[in-house]
Structures are given as C-alpha cells and as structure tokens.
Amino acid sequence: MRIAVVGAGVVGTAVAWELTARGHEAVLLDRCDAVAQETSYANGAQLHAGHAAPWNPPGVLRDALAWLGKPDSPLRINPWRVLRAPAWSLRFLANATAERYRRHADANAALALYGLHHARAWRDELGLAFEAHDSGILKLFDDSRALAKGREEAKAVSALGVRHRQLDVDATVAREPALADSADQLAGAIEFPDDGYGDALRFTEQLAERLRAEGGELHLGTAVRHLLGGRGGVTGVATDSGPIPADAVVVAAGSYSPALTRPLGVHLPIEPIKGYSVSLPLAGTVGAPTTPIIDDPRKVVITRLGDQLRIAGKAEITGFDERLPERRWRAVRQQGLARFPRLAEQLADAPSHPWAGLRPMTCDGPPILGPTPVPRLHLAAGVGHLGWTFAAGSARLVADQLESRPCEIDPAPYRLDRYRRRGG
Ligand SMILES: Cc1cc2nc3c(=O)[nH]c(=O)nc-3n(C[C@H](O)[C@H](O)[C@H](O)COP(=O)(O)OP(=O)(O)OC[C@H]3O[C@@H](n4cnc5c(N)ncnc54)[C@H](O)[C@@H]3O)c2cc1C
Numbered sequence: 001m002r003i004a005v006v007g008a009g010v011v012g013t014a015v016a017w018e019l020t021a022r023g024h025e026a027v028l029l030d031r032c033d034a035v036a037q038e039t040s041y042a043n044g045a046q047l048h049a050g051h052a053a054p055w056n057p058p059g060v061l062r063d064a065l066a067w068l069g070k071p072d073s074p075l076r077i078n079p080w081r082v083l084r085a086p087a088w089s090l091r092f093l094a095n096a097t098a099e100r101y102r103r104h105a106d107a108n109a110a111l112a113l114y115g116l117h118h119a120r121a122w123r124d125e126l127g128l129a130f131e132a133h134d135s136g137i138l139k140l141f142d143d144s145r146a147l148a149k150g151r152e153e154a155k156a157v158s159a160l161g162v163r164h165r166q167l168d169v170d171a172t173v174a175r176e177p178a179l180a181d182s183a184d185q186l187a188g189a190i191e192f193p194d195d196g197y198g199d200a201l202r203f204t205e206q207l208a209e210r211l212r213a214e215g216g217e218l219h220l221g222t223a224v225r226h227l228l229g230g231r232g233g234v235t236g237v238a239t240d241s242g243p244i245p246a247d248a249v250v251v252a253a254g255s256y257s258p259a260l261t262r263p264l265g266v267h268l269p270i271e272p273i274k275g276y277s278v279s280l281p282l283a284g285t286v287g288a289p290t291t292p293i294i295d296d297p298r299k300v301v302i303t304r305l306g307d308q309l310r311i312a313g314k315a316e317i318t319g320f321d322e323r324l325p326e327r328r329w330r331a332v333r334q335q336g337l338a339r340f341p342r343l344a345e346q347l348a349d350a351p352s353h354p355w356a357g358l359r360p361m362t363c364d365g366p367p368i369l370g371p372t373p374v375p376r377l378h379l380a381a382g383v384g385h386l387g388w389t390f391a392a393g394s395a396r397l398v399a400d401q402l403e404s405r406p407c408e409i410d411p412a413p414y415r416l417d418r419y420r421r422r423g424g
Contacts, residue, residue, distance in 0.1 A: 003402065004029060004237050004246035005380075006224045006260060010040035010204045011387055012252030014395035015380045017122075017207045020216040022399060027244060028208070028216060029237065031223035036204035039254050039357035039387065042277045043200055044301040044312035046292050047119065047389050048137050049112035049162045050192030053105040053153060054365025055273075055315065055385065056096040072331055074299035076316040088271040089317070091363035102156065104365035107413035109157040111366065112386060114409050115393030116196070119203070122392060128206045131305050132198035138167075138176055139190045139294040140339070146296060147187045154190050165191045178289040182339040197292045197303050200388040219244070224253075224260065231265055233375035248376040248402060255320070255360040257381035266372045269419065270382045272320055272358035277312035278333040279305075279353040285346045298335040309347075311336025315359075322356060329354035359385050369394050369414040370401040378402055379416060 001024050005016040008030035016028035032038065067073040082089050095104065123132050141147035147166075154164040172189040173180050212218055222239045227249055229235040236245035251257050255272035262268075282288050282304065292303040300313035313332050333352055337344035362368060362382040367390060371378055380398045383390045397414060400407040412418065 001025065001247040001402070002027065002245070003248045003250060004244055005250045005252055006237060007251070007253035007257075008032070008035040008204070008208065008218070008220070009038060009252065009254050009387070010036060010200045010391045011254075011380050011383055011394055012250070013204045013207050013211070014391040015250050015252055015398050016216055017211050018395035018399045019402070020211050020214050022403070026211065026216045027219065027246060028211065029219045029222050029224055029239065029244070031221070033221045035208045035220070036201045039359060040200045040204055041357060042279060042310065042353075042355040043357060043388055044277065045197045045199055045303040045305055045310050045388070046137060046195065046294070046301055047116050047197055048192065048195040048294070048386075049109055049116055049389065050137060050154065050164060050190070050195050051139065051294055052108035052112040052157070052386055052389070054095070054101065054108060055361070056092050056365065057101050058096050058098050060096045061093055072335065074314055076314070076318065078318040081317055081319040085271070088269055088363050091269055095364040100364065103413070105153075106157065106160060107366040108386065109160050109162055110409055111393050111414065112389045113161055114396070115390045116194070118392035118396060119198070122207070126210055128203060130198045130202035130206060132196065134194070134196040135291055136191055136193040137195035137197075137292045137294060138172065139192070139296055140172070141187045141189065142185050142297045144187045147190070150190050150296060154192075162192065163194055165193065167191055176289050176291045176293070178287050178340055178343070181341050185339070195292070197305070199305050226263060227260060227377065231374055234264070234377045248378060250378045250380055250398060250402070252380040254381070255358040257360065257379065261372070261377070261379070264374050264377065266374055266377065266416070268368060268379070268381060268416070269363040270360050270368070271317065271363070273361045273384070274314070274316040274318055274321065274356055274358055275312060276314050276324070276329045276332045277310055277355045277357075278329050278336070279355070280309045280311070280333070280347050280350050282307050282309055285343060287340060287343045287346070289340065295335070295339065298338065300332060300335045302336045309336075320358065322358070324354055324356050329356070360387070361385070366414050367394060368416050369397045370411055370416070372416055
C-alpha cells in the first residue's frame with residue numbers, strides 16, 4: 001500500500017518507518033524543513049513506563065486550584081482558552097474518577113512497556129545511536145505521604161510488568177550520589193529499574209535516514225493543507241506543492257491533528273498542553289546526576305544527555321502559544337537544579353538553551369491510534385506527555401490495524417471509537 005503519514009515528529013516517523021519495514025510505500029510529510037522540529041525536539045528524554053499515568057487523577061481540580069496563582073506553579077491556565085474551547089476541559093475533569101483514571105493509567109502503562117520494548121529492539125537491530133541508556137529512573141519525594149501515594153501508584157501497575165523498588169534516603173543517595181547535598185529534603189524515592197532515556201530528536205533523525213535508505217519518501221518543507229477525498233474515504237493529501245495520492249493516510253500531526261481531520265467529521269479531543277525544557281552544557285562540571293530523575297514535588301524531570309543536562313516541566317493550557325517567556329523557562333531551570341546546589345553554582349554563567357513544545361493531550365489520557373469512521377483514514381495522535389515513550393509501540397499498533405492484522409496488545413483502549421463506546 002502507498003500510505004501518506006502527515007507529521008514527521010517522533011510518532012509519525014516511527015509509523016512511517018514501521019510501514020516501510022513491512023514493505024509498504026510510506027510517504028512521510030512535514031511542514032518543517034527537518035524532522036522532529038516541534039514537540040519531539042527537546043523533550044524530557046525519559047522513556048518511562050513507571051510514570052505513565054494520565055494527568056487527571058481524582059482530585060485534579062482541587063490540586064489545580066491550589067497551584068493556580070503560585071509564583072512557581074507547574075500549572076498555568078489561560079481562562080480565555082478554556083472558555084473558547086470548554087469541551088476538552090470538562091471532559092478532562094469528567095475522566096478524573098477513580099475507575100476511569102485506573103483504566104487509563106493501565107492502558108498507558110501497557111503501551112509504554114510495549115513502546116519501550118520496541119524502541120530498544122529498533123536501537124539494537126538498526127544500530128541507532130541516540131544517547132540511549134537502560135538506566136532506570138528515580139522518582140523523588142519530599143514527604144512520606146506523597147511517597148506512600150507514589151508507591152500505591154507503582155504497585156497498581158506492577159501486575160502489568162512495571163517493576164519498582166522503594167528506596168529510603170540513604171539508598172536513594174547511594175543510587176544517585178549527586179543527591180547527597182540535598183538529602184535532608186528527601187523522604188525517599190521509587191526506582192523504576194526498567195525505564196531509561198534517550199534523545200528523541202536523534203532517534204527521529206536516524207529513523208528518517210533509515211526510512212530514506214529503504215526507499216521511503218520524505219517530503220520536508222511540505223505543509224498538508226487538507227486531506228483529499230471525503231467522508232466516504234480518503235484518497236491522499238493536498239499539500240502546498242500539489243496533491244499526493246495515497247491508498248491510506250495516517251494523521252500524526254501532534255496538536256495540529258484535529259484541524260486536519262475535522263473537515264471530514266472526525267473530531268479529536270486533543271488540546272495543546274505547553275511545556276518547557278532547558279538544556280545546559282555539562283563540560284567541565286562535576287556533580288551532575290547520571291540517573292534520570294522525576295522530581296515529584298517540583299514537577300520537573302532531569303536527564304543527563306551526553307554532555308548536557310536536560311530539565312523539563314510545566315503544563316500550560318494556553319492554546320497554540322509557542323512563545324518562550326524567560327520567566328517561565330528560568331523557573332524550570334531553577335527547579336531542576338534545586339537539588340544540586342554545587343552543580344547550580346558551576347552552571348551559574350552557563351548558556352541555557354530554552355525550548356517550549358505543545359504536548360498533544362487527549363481528554364482522557366491514552367493516545368488515539370488506529371482507524372476512524374472514514375475509510376482509509378488512520379490516526380497516530382494525542383500521545384500527550386508520553387509520546388517519546390509511546391512512539392514505537394504506537395507505530396506497531398497503527399501498522400497492524402492498517403493491515404487488519406491482530407495486534408500484540410489490545411488496541412481497544414487507544415481507538416477513537418472508545419469515546420463513542422464509553423462516553424468520556
Ligand atoms: C516539556 C516536555 C517534556 C516532555 N518529556 C517527555 C519525556 O520525558 N518522555 C516522553 O515520553 N515524552 C515527553 N514529552 C512528550 C513528547 O515530547 C510528545 O508526546 C511527542 O514529541 C509528540 O510527538 P508527535 O510526533 O505526536 O508530535 P510532534 O513532534 O509535534 O510532531 C507533529 C509534526 O506534525 C507536523 N505538522 C503538523 N501539522 C502539519 C501539516 N498541516 N502539514 C505538515 N506537517 C504538519 C509538525 O510540523 C510536527 O513536526 C514531553 C513534552 C514536552 C513538551
């Protein structure tokens with residue numbers, strides 16, 4: 001089959017690669033002049049099945065209200081955005097019940113495990129070099145109640161195969177000596193030994209190179225204006241350099257996916273949730289962590305990627321706003337370095353490389369993968385805060401459903417028709 005894939009972020013590129021590897025004619029399109037220039041460019045780099053739960057646990061509204069207005073709050077909401085598009089926010093809150101949250105957290109964990117497995121298989125089989133390390137991840141807690149809650153959350157997904165280990169303060173510092181200077185803040189940590197990290201940009205670039213080498217087509221600097229065909233079936237895509245016919249189309253356009261599918265009556269409950277990262281050069285410094293860290297109270301992740309430190313965090317419901325206010329990214333930088341005072345001193349004058357990206361977040365949590373009511377139109381969208389972790393697994397689920405083959409994990413929790421079947 002000749003299959004057009006719209007969007008060369010980490011997800012679309014993984015889909016196009018998987019289709020090429022299966023012998024299809026994949027045509028990967030992106031409006032940017034290179035792959036992974038939007039949300040996949042400088043994310044937190046963590047590959048984590050241990051931290052896969054959606055962002056709407058029971059009590060999310062109470063937590064959100066408590067955060068609003070605080071100067072270093074991880075959350076920012078533009079009320080005008082919510083008023084202009086209230087449906088997503090209402091559905092996000094409606095999914096914050098204990099039963100739905102558990103179901104969606106399990107679905108995310110299953111896909112994260114599947115994605116991790118296949119990303120590592122591609123790394124090993126294709127010889128991809130993207131700073132990938134199966135290092136495990138440490139999630140840090142400053143008070144024992146939050147730690148106990150984190151442990152409950154970790155236990156809930158252990159039946160799916162997500163392993164974890166609780167560490168007291170001494171064991172946490174023994175595991176990551178860079179935390180020694182701030183050990184007095186800590187209540188302990190949970191270690192997820194099977195998680196890891198890697199650079200999503202380099203992964204995507206290398207996969208795109210392999211795609212080209214295997215005969216896949218890559219059209220960069222090519223914006224898709226609309227999908228060709230109608231509700232009776234898609235026939236390709238209309239681009240700013242002309243039409244591209246295809247037997248099927250996969251929309252993997254991140255936060256911009258809903259705009260492409262809406263004219264065909266396919267409504268995707270996806271909202272852009274903005275986040276920031278700051279990359280700092282580590283050359284000549286000592287005391288940087290080597291294990292990726294999730295700082296639970298500060299809501300930032302910290303990952304060493306070769307000779308740089310990547311700190312990422314914040315969640316803003318501010319629409320398609322890609323601005324990079326210095327106050328916001330500086331807060332991410334400061335919160336990421338807070339546990340490493342000696343490193344912070346050494347980095348005081350180091351250049352910061354700030355970045356912002358829009359996480360394509362569904363109203364319930366899991367992504368939307370697979371067919372739509374429009375024949376030959378498929379989706380690889382809504383991967384939210386976990387798109388890097390989900391990418392390879394999502395690619396396989398999308399390809400299996402395009403080929404009408406049985407999937408290796410149950411595709412139902414990720415299909416668009418879940419919203420019709422179950423509401424939400
Ligand atoms: C601060 C931050 C930290 C994060 N940390 C992590 C992490 O540690 N681990 C993790 O697993 N995930 C993380 N994520 C999430 C992850 O980065 C995203 O889920 C993932 O990058 C989304 O990939 P995507 O391919 O769906 O979207 P994108 O990377 O945005 O790709 C979509 C592509 O579609 C193209 N496009 C859109 N419209 C059109 C059009 N009309 N025509 C042509 N091209 C079009 C865009 O140019 C873009 O390249 C983080 C995200 C952020 C913001």
